[in-house]
Amino acid sequence: MRLLFAILLLLAPVPLLAQTALPPAPYADRQIDDPALERKARTLMETIRCLTCQSQSIADSNASMAGDMRSQIRERIMAGEQPEQIRAWLISRYGDWVSYEPTAAPILWPLWAAPVLLLFAGLILMRGRIGKRRRP
Structure with a gap:
């Protein structure tokens, strides 16, 4: 019984060691060089709800999930997608709740x-x- 307890005590900190800090998404906090494209991306980001914070848009949130979403939006805007296509993709992926615009x-x-x-x-x-x- 003591051996089992000792093993459990030794293994208790293992989950803490398993957590890794991933690098932030490339466009999480970096703007697009073209001001017109950045404006389109920023306008869309202000209408998308942060899934972690729930009371902030992803444009205002510092959560890592919001950073990933900002990066995805900027990358898709640079690839030529329209904001409404990106919004539809986000809604299909996360549900209607992700958008501040009512349906x-x-x-x-x-x-x-x-x-x-x-x-x-x-x-x-x-x-x-x-x-x-x-x-x-």
Whole structure:
């Protein structure tokens, strides 16, 4: 039993040694030389959500995942892809949630209609309550 415990103690730090620091992606923090292409890439990056931070765009995030995504976007822009093609690729890879731009898919229509319906119901309720108070 003591031997097993000693082996476990010796193997405990092994996962720490297994972690490696990979070099950052080539275009994670390096801009494209052509200002027009960099502007296209930057505009797209501001509309893509960081998968690690979740509250920042990949343009503003310092997470390594965001750096990888920035690099992929810049490389694809330099290869001649249009931003909407890259957005479609990112959405197909990571899901609709990765984009800050809302979709108008039919399954989401109830979410778009809910605030209007709740406002309408509130107005009807308020009208009924005010009408009751005015009557003697």
